[in-house]
Structure formats: C-alpha cells, structure tokens
Amino acid sequence: MIKIGVPSKGRLMEKTFDWFGERGLTMRRTGNEREYSGTVEGVDGVELVLLSAGEVPRELAAGRIHLGVTGTDLVREKLADWAQIVAEVAPLGFGHADLIIAVPSVWVDVDTLDDLDAAAAAFRGSHGFRLRIATKYHRLVRDFLTANGVADYQLVDSQGATEGTVKNLTAEAIADITSSGETLRANHLKALSDALILKSEAMLFRSKVADDDGASALLARLGL
Amino acid sequence: MTPSKSAIRAEAETLFAAFRAAGAAPVEADILLPAETLLDLYGEDIRARAYVTNDPLRGEMVLRPDFTVPVVQSHMAHGADPARYCYLGEVFRKQDTRDGRANEYLQVGFELFDRTAPEAADAEVFTLFAGLLAPLGLRAATGDIGILMAAVRGLSTSERRKAALLRHVWRPKRFRQLLDRFAGRAAVPAARARLLERLASDTPEALIEAAGSFVGLRSVADISARAAALIEDAGTPNIAAPEAALLYDLLSLQAPARAALAHLRGIAPMLPAILPAVDQFEARLDALDRGGVDTATLPFEASHGRTSLEYYDGFVFSFHAADPALPPVASGGRYDALTGVLGQGRSIPAVGGVIRPGLVARLKGARA
Secondary structure, eight states: OEEEEEEOSHHHHHHHHHHHHHTTOEEEEESSTTSOEEEEESSTTEEEEEEOGGGHHHHHHHTSOSEEEEEHHHHHHHSTTGGGTEEEEEEOSOOOEEEEEEEETTOTTOOSHHHHHHHHHHHHHHHSSOEEEEESOHHHHHHHHHHTTOOSEEEEEOSSOGGGTTTTTSOSEEEEEESSSHHHHHTTEEEEEEEEEEEEOEEEEEESSSOOTTHHHHHHHTTO | OOOOHHHHHHHHHHHHHHHHHTTOEEOOOOSEEEHHHHHHHHTTHHHHHSOEEEETTTEEEEEOSOSHHHHHHHHHHHOOSSEEEEEEEEEEOOOSSSSOOOSEEEEEEEEEEOSSOHHHHHHHHHHHHHHHHGGGOOEEEEEEHHHHHHHHHTSSSOHHHHHHHHHTTTOHHHHHHHHHHHTTSSOOOHHHHHHHHHHHHSOHHHHHHHTOSOOSSSOHHHHHHHHHHHHHHHTSOOOOHHHHHHHHHHHTOEEEHHHHHHHHHHHTTTSGGGHHHHHHHHHHHHHHHHTTOOTTTOEEETTTTOOTTOOOOSEEEEEEOSOTTSOOSEEEEEOHHHHHHHTTTOOOOEEEEEEOHHHHHHHHHHHO
16 A cells, blocks of 8 residues: 555645646545545555645655655755655645745844844844744754854744744744745845745655555656 | 674773873763753754753753763862863764764763963873874874964954954854955955945934834844944955965964974964964973874864864864774863853863763774
C-alpha cells in the first residue's frame, strides 16, 4: 500500500486534489465533512492520509508515508539536512509565499540586513536586551542571520498573528511568510530589501526513508 | 573503529589524573544550567548548538554545552587566584547534519586563572596539552586574536568603525565585508546610497512622521541616533590604503611562529598599536621555548580561532588528527574578557582548554 499525505483542509487540500485529479488520480474526502478520511480512485493500492501540512515533513522523515504534499518552507524548517531524507518530486504550482524579515515602516534608518545588525547592536546597548524577532521559522531564520553575520538579536516564538507582535511590544521585528505584503502594510511593517530567506511553494515530496512499495511505479504512471 | 564507552572513560580518567598532577583542583559543574547566562553571552547561536529545554519552575535550562562558563562562575564566586582547575564530564551539542557527529561526549579540561604572568600561563597550558597528546603525533595550530584586535584598535578611523569591526572579529566573513567597505575596496551598496539620500532629505523626526503609524519599542530617539550615525559615517574618510593593506596582510598571516614574529616586527613600525600585543607574542614564544616547544616550527595563523560561539581574545590553540573529517582533538585559548562579563565588573586573566578523550581513545586504537 502506497500512502500519500495530503493537507487535511482548505484550499491547499482542494488544489492538491485538483492537481492529482489532472493526472488521473482522483482523491475525495469521505464520511461526514468533519471526519478526516478520504479515498483514492483510479489506481489501486493507494491510501490517502489526511493530516496537517505541518506534520507531513515528520511523517515523511519517519517513513510512515511514501509521498506527501506540503510547503517547501515546512520541510526546510522541520527537517535538519532535509535533502538526505526527502526528495522533491514536483512543484504543484500554488502556495507561493516568501519568507522575509520585516521591521516597522517608521524605521527610516533600516533597509537591509546590515542596517538590522547595526540597529540590533545599538538596541541592545540602550535597552539592555537583544532585539527580538518573532517567528515560527526558528531554524531557517537563525541559519540565515548567522550566514549573513547579524548578531545581538533573539528569536521569540510566534505561532500565529506574528505581524501583531511588534504593535503588542513583544517583538521589535518579525520573520514570516508573506505573499502580497498586505498584512505587513496593515500592521505598519516593511520587508527588508535583502532578506528573502526562502521562496516557498507547495511541493510533492517523496520519502527516502520509506520502502518503495510501488511508489516508483505510481510516480511513473503519473508522469513524474 | 569506535572505542567502547569504558575505554573512553578510562582515557578520560588518565587525562584527568594528569591535570590533577599538574596542580589543578577538580571542580564539578551541573549538567543542567540556567539558559539565561549562556543566551546572553552567545545569543541565538547557542540554541543552534545546545539543547535548550524548559522547566516550569526554573525557566529555560540548557544541557551543559561546555564547562568554561560554570567553571568561571564558580571561580568568581569563591575562588582565590592564582588557581588551576580541572574537570571531566559530558557535554551536549546539537548536530545539524546526519554525518554521525557525536551529540554527547566526554570532555576533560584544564583552566588557569593568573594575574601575574599571562604569557607564562599560556605556555604552561599549551605545553601541558602538547605533552599529554605527544604520543598521538597530532598537528598543532596556534593563533593570537589579541594581535588582530590591537590592530583594529589602532586603525586611524572613527571609533564607530573600530567598534563595528571589533564586534564582528569572530565572524570572519562579516568582518571582511565591513573592512572592504571601510577601506573603500567595496563600493557603497546601492540600497545604502538610497537610504543616505532619503535621510539627507529631511530630519529623522519628519521622515518617521511621514512613514506612517509608529509601532514598536525601538524609539524615535533610537532611530534618530542611528540616522545621525549613518550620516556621520558616510562622511568618514576611507581607511588609508597602506594601513588597510597591513590589516589584510595580518588577516592572512600564516607562518611558523618565529617567522610570524619576525614578520610582525617588520610591520609594527607602520602599525605601532600592535606593539604591546607583539611583545606579548614574543614573551609567549620565549616561555614556550623554555617549556621545550620548538617555536621555529610551531604553526601560527593570525586568524586561527575566529569562530562564533567562542570567546577567545588572545592566545588560541588546537590539536588536529590527520583525518580532516574529525573535529579537533583538543582546543583552548585565553578568554580574559569573558571573566569580566561573568564577573560583573571583576575580571581575571584566564586561559584553558579541553581534550576529547573519545578521539584520543579512537586514535590510540587506530595506532595499536
């Protein structure tokens, strides 16, 4: 049995279903609308596993699913050395978003990472603690800032409404996913001009840990 | 072949006994340490390297990533100097790749706190380590971050630029970027040029007002001060080419220690600020000679030991196996500034290092 992990709700699920449908694999949810179960038609021996997009990387890494759809941001954030354990099979053409660093628009002296680093040094001096950056992408943001030589900051965890943390005085800056930038502007923030950490999109991944179990044949049949 | 845990433990006990025989008092340190001090010292980098966990009563805690901080704290709390300490125990390091590097391993260490003769103390630690590791035929590497820091302090440029360089002395890539810009070797980035143009168009207060609703803790005063600093910096002349050339030369200096000393003596008249540091370098080499180290062949690199998560600000050393995939078998150095940070105003010159008995046992096994 080949197990395919697919995000369990919303537009991500629907678009994933459409994408597989165009390739001859019909996915549907079954049971009542709150029940997380689904079926696959058109090909035998394929099981649909509905789960949160954030859990797909872990399930791929454990080999409990053979294939899975999730954002490239989540795979890179959650799996150390990700390319060793999963392979990118095909981009799905949706879910595009940029992971960026944003600061208040009124920071007229800050436009680049270089400015952020200098502002962080001065902030630590005058406020007595490291400049706080709110994010849920701890590994990606830390690696990016380390590679770019930014110091004197700290990451604070924010699992949602991250743009609001600056106004709420729980962070000085944020690192988050944005597509249009509208939420940033509405919260009086601007993106740094040279801090594009990752261009994320929905991707079909294959576990390198799971046994084949016919997954190669299935991918060939789907033209992948 | 990986040696057994008991073989590693036995190796560690042997090294520990040697440190005690060299006059060190054994110290114990907790495995679970409060995160605050380490986070304050190292920032986010420590979260990438150490296991940070949460305790409902004690807040964030760290599984001991090294012994230096607890040993310095213990000395600052109730030690009298001069003092020699040794320790033996596990340290824990997160690894970000799946290449099988250890997450948990034993360290045996030796630390020396002494106000009187820092060069003799440096030599004492190095010769002790070199003697214990001699049977393994390791390659030694040494450096002196103090010379580089002295050279930066002696540059004829603004205090702000010197402070920026010193702040990034442990981040070689960033240091190089800043130096390139301050020396006029790299053009002012377009984004910075635009920013300066905008800042020149009005007062910071007016620009902030025009930028929209004010949010966040970073104040108008903070923003205005940095804007003023940027404008001042834009008017700062480049570091003069000959002086900059000396610093680039220093960054790439790599030679046997005595030859490096002669080279530094040669450039000191043009960069007199490094003279005290070069004198210390020479005094250390003399002390090493007396300890039986051949300083005519001892490798020296002026940039050795410049990595983040380190706190060395003077003499640095390490010992390496032939296999470049292996981490250093031993490493150490001088960390005078760290004792000042941890001692809340009180400080004491300190030098020390650690050996990984797991690697020692492995190399001995390979030779047997």
